[in-house]
Amino acid sequence: MSQAPMPDAGLTVLDPTGERSVAMRERLPRLDTLSGRRVALLDITKARGDVFLDQLEQHLVRRGALVTRYAKPTFTKPAPVDLRQEIAMQCEVVIEALAD
Amino acid sequence: MPEVSPAQVGTGPIAAPQMPDDGIVVVVKRDCPTCLLVTPALEQLAGGTEPLDVVVQDDLEPFTHLAGARMDTDLDLSWILDIDTVPTIMRRSGGVEVDRAAGWSRTQWERLTGTADLAPGLPEQRPGCGSLTQDPAVRSGLRVRHEGWRLAARRIQISALDDEMESLFERGFTDGLPVVPPTPVRVLRMLEGTTRAPAEVVAVVPPDLVECTVEKVAINAVMAGCKPEYLPVVLAALEAACTDDFNIHGLLATTWFAGPLIVVNGPIARAIGMNSGVNALGQGNRANATIGRALQLVVRNVGGGRPGGVDRATLGNPGKYTFCFAEDEVGSPWTSLATERGMAEGASAVTLFAAEGVRGMADQTSRTPESLARSFAACLASVTHPRTVIAFDAMLVVCPEHGRVFAEAGWDKARLHAELAELLLLDTDPLLAGVGGLDMGLDPKWAGHKLPKFRDGGLLITYAGGKAGMFSAIIGSWASGPIGSQPVTVEVRS
Numbered sequence: 102m103s104q105a106p107m108p109d110a111g112l113t114v115l116d117p118t119g120e121r122s123v124a125m126r127e128r129l130p131r132l133d134t135l136s137g138r139r140v141a142l143l144d145i146t147k148a149r150g151d152v153f154l155d156q157l158e159q160h161l162v163r164r165g166a167l168v169t170r171y172a173k174p175t176f177t178k179p180a181p182v183d184l185r186q187e188i189a190m191q192c193e194v195v196i197e198a199l200a201d
Numbered sequence: 202m203p204e205v206s207p208a209q210v211g212t213g214p215i216a217a218p219q220m221p222d223d224g225i226v227v228v229v230k231r232d233c234p235t236c237l238l239v240t241p242a243l244e245q246l247a248g249g250t251e252p253l254d255v256v257v258q259d260d261l262e263p264f265t266h267l268a269g270a271r272m273d274t275d276l277d278l279s280w281i282l283d284i285d286t287v288p289t290i291m292r293r294s295g296g297v298e299v300d301r302a303a304g305w306s307r308t309q310w311e312r313l314t315g316t317a318d319l320a321p322g323l324p325e326q327r328p329g330c331g332s333l334t335q336d337p338a339v340r341s342g343l344r345v346r347h348e349g350w351r352l353a354a355r356r357i358q359i360s361a362l363d364d365e366m367e368s369l370f371e372r373g374f375t376d377g378l379p380v381v382p383p384t385p386v387r388v389l390r391m392l393e394g395t396t397r398a399p400a401e402v403v404a405v406v407p408p409d410l411v412e413c414t415v416e417k418v419a420i421n422a423v424m425a426g427c428k429p430e431y432l433p434v435v436l437a438a439l440e441a442a443c444t445d446d447f448n449i450h451g452l453l454a455t456t457w458f459a460g461p462l463i464v465v466n467g468p469i470a471r472a473i474g475m476n477s478g479v480n481a482l483g484q485g486n487r488a489n490a491t492i493g494r495a496l497q498l499v500v501r502n503v504g505g506g507r508p509g510g511v512d513r514a515t516l517g518n519p520g521k522y523t524f525c526f527a528e529d530e531v532g533s534p535w536t537s538l539a540t541e542r543g544m545a546e547g548a549s550a551v552t553l554f555a556a557e558g559v560r561g562m563a564d565q566t567s568r569t570p571e572s573l574a575r576s577f578a579a580c581l582a583s584v585t586h587p588r589t590v591i592a593f594d595a596m597l598v599v600c601p602e603h604g605r606v607f608a609e610a611g612w613d614k615a616r617l618h619a620e621l622a623e624l625l626l627l628d629t630d631p632l633l634a635g636v637g638g639l640d641m642g643l644d645p646k647w648a649g650h651k652l653p654k655f656r657d658g659g660l661l662i663t664y665a666g667g668k669a670g671m672f673s674a675i676i677g678s679w680a681s682g683p684i685g686s687q688p689v690t691v692e693v694r695s
Contacts, residue, residue, distance in 0.1 A: 112365045115383045116355040117374050117420045117502040119411030175684040177451030179407075 132194065136165035141192035143180070144172040150198040157196060166194075213350055217281045218273075222296040224252030225314055228279055229288045231260040233330035236288050239305050242320035243267055249316065258287065258333040279334045280343050286329040290314075304329035341386040349385050351392075351399050352416060356385075369424075374502055376494065376522055380424035391419040394429030395436060396695050403436055404443035406504035407450030408511040413439065413503045418495070421502055425495035425523075430473050431488055433693050434551060435495045438463045438525075441553040441691040442496060448686045452555050452679060453506040456513050459679040459686075460521035461500075462556035462596070463493055464663055466539035467549030469693050470527035477529035479667035482559055482598065482674060493523030518558040526665055532601055533664035534608035541614065542690040549693040554596055554661065555679040555686035564603070565671040570610040573603060574617060577673070578624035582654055584677045588632040588642040590652040594659040594678035594688070600666035603673045614662055625654035656682055 132138055140161055144150045158168045171188055173180045188195055220226055225246060229236035240263065246253050247267045255270040256278055264270040273279050282291070286303035292313050293299065302309040306326040311319045333339055359368045365382045369375055381387065392399055392415070399416035406413045415436065422435050442449040442461050452459055465475055476486035484490065500506045508514065514521075530537050539550035562580045567573040577597060585593045599607075607617055629650040634642035643652075659681050666673075679686055 111361040111363070112359045112382060113384060114357050114359060114365070114369070115352060115385060115388055115416075115420045116357055117383060117417065117424060117498070119406070119409055119413070119417070119503045119505060120355055121409060121411060121505075175451075175680075177455065177680050177685045178445075178448055179450060 139192045140166045141188045141195040143197040145176040221252040226254040226291045228256045230258040235327045284332040383420040383423040387423045394432035409505035421498040422495040426491040437551045437693040441689040446687040447689040456515045458518045458557040459555045462554045463525040464552045465527045469549035475527035477527040481526045481665040493525030535614040552690040557677040574620045594681040596661040596676040598674040602671045
């Protein structure tokens with residue numbers, strides 16, 4: 102009785118991972134100025150994230166940026182696809198207030 | 202990067218060696234007294250008008266004088282014909298098998314071959330022997346040879362120069378404890394635990410949102426140490442975990458302690474020998490230990506959720522290695538957790554719960570349900586923080602000696618739920634921020650109110666544990682309801 106052929110006497114195991122291939126995306130060039138640019142401020146709805154973003158908004162507005170505020174429905178889940186699309190369509194820069 | 206071996210199996214089933222379209226096929230082996238005994242019958246059939254194939258598994262020598270005798274090289278034909286016993290006699294007609302008998306029985310052989318007075322010198326019947334394909338040492342290799350093509354996962358070749366256990370650690374496949382190497386033969390054996398196809402997608406697993414097949418679950422279940430019969434429970438647990446309601450993505454990412462707890466209900470828990478008694482929440486039972494671990498390995502390996510990556514737990518808890526137990530439905534005076542959550546009586550189900558660690562609740566004094574419920578309430582009020590309300594869920598695991606107090610007083614589970622809800626409707630004034638020099642607390646706007654500790658449906662009650670000890674358990678949770686994680690119950694399918 103001959104066994105299945107083996108390349109060497111080692112062990113064959115099956116890959117337990119998702120076997121993803123990483124997609125490489127080029128970053129957008131950094132903006133020279135925020136003046137006149139549309140900046141998204143995304144609140145993940147953690148406690149006092151709004152306080153932090155209020156401060157940030159004042160600084161940005163002083164530099165001439167146009168600010169739009171967004172919020173995730175809950176901090177425990179990824180932002181819905183629609184919200185991500187909306188931000189991508191409407192804004193050139195996004196700042197996310199992550200965690201407490 | 203792991204070395205990838207060349208494909209070791211083909212892309213489809215191995216074709217069956219040639220057989221006559223019409224005629225008789227008999228599979229025999231020399232190492233079987235019954236096969237040798239029936240040689241006169243084979244000789245008689247070989248002299249007849251119908252084509253006869255004698256397929257020999259081990260040694261052709263005693264059968265060489267028969268015209269149709271040949272070796273079953275590599276046992277491929279025996280495997281494809283699914284032979285359990287030798288001798289097995291089959292009739293083929295129009296290219297397909299139409300009849301079969303195992304062992305020697307004159308009546309059956311005569312009927313099947315249409316021959317009268319077959320080998321009159323032989324006894325009426327004799328049982329056969331096991332086919333060589335049933336030999337465990339041979340069967341593993343055959344299974345991979347014939348069914349390995351069903352496995353789509355990439356093959357990783359670990360060199361003979363490397364220690365396979367170390368190699369699996371180095372590749373980052375483990376949770377910090379050794380894993381069982383997921384060889385093709387082990388994974389094929391694991392897949393026998395379910396009727397679902399290896400390629401069927403079970404769930405989309407966060408955080409990488411990867412479509413996870415039954416096969417990938419089986420690979421991780423092998424690594425966790427599961428037996429094939431546990432696989433349906435692991436599959437159901439993964440389905441439940443990856444629902445939007447349970448939200449394992451958020452549970453993984455949170456800085457909080459919690460991880461997935463699996464409570465198993467129904468006949469499958471007993472069938473696979475799960476522990477719901479002494480030390481039910483602890484170590485020592487293979488099913489409890491490995492089912493919870495398999496779920497976490499899938500999240501790690503398939504979903505890509507790893508500590509320090511998307512898992513940002515400040516401290517975590519040891520239950521994140523594995524946390525799974527069965528409810529003691531036989532001993533429980535109450536309806537089971539799964540039934541309470543809408544499953545049919547007698548169905549097997551898993552309930553996923555976002556669980557932090559286990560905290561003990563001692564009351565060796567109370568002998569009335571009213572007093573014991575107050576004890577439970579006092580301890581439950583401290584879940585997360587004594588000053589949080591309607592924030593995190595909790596699970597109460599009632600031990601037998603506490604359960605008895607309620608059962609003897611005629612309290613069903615609904616009554617205990619109602620009494621606890623009443624006791625846990627808290628006066629807000631002692632919970633306000635700043636009271637007693639403690640800054641954390643409710644906004645002063647809530648002064649003079651009564652608020653529930655848990656949201657409606659946010660307290661789960663289960664029953665488990667050894668018969669001695671008036672110690673129940675409280676398992677805290679995480680951000681509850683639609684904003685965080687909600688318990689999810691899913692039926693276990695075969």
